[in-house]
Amino acid sequence: MPIYEWVCSRCGYEKETLQSMNAPAPVCLKCVNEFKDKNVLKVMKRKISKSTFALKGGGWFKDGYSNKKKEKG
Numbered sequence: 001m002p003i004y005e006w007v008c009s010r011c012g013y014e015k016e017t018l019q020s021m022n023a024p025a026p027v028c029l030k031c032v033n034e035f036k037d038k039n040v041l042k043v044m045k046r047k048i049s050k051s052t053f054a055l056k057g058g059g060w061f062k063d064g065y066s067n068k069k070k071e072k073g
Contacts, residue, residue: 006044015044 002021007014008028017026025043 005047005049007047008042008044010042013044014047 001018003016003018005014005016006026008031011028011030011034013028013030015026015029025046028042028044031042
């Protein structure tokens with residue numbers, strides 16, 4: 001399941017959730033606790049952010065493949 005980042009357009013509260021793609025958008029907990037009025041509940045909007053990329057384990061760069069000097073022959 002992917003991790004989504006959400007932001008409330010009313011108060012700016014940000015949150016990350018681990019949820020399925022078909023799950024509904026969360027409601028801002030900060031606005032719920034502050035106003036306690038069901039008419040004020042705001043559904044949060046999904047943020048677009050950079051994805052992370054990590055290379056794990058041995059690879060051509062870690063093994064020194066890129067630093068190998070060409071032999072003159």
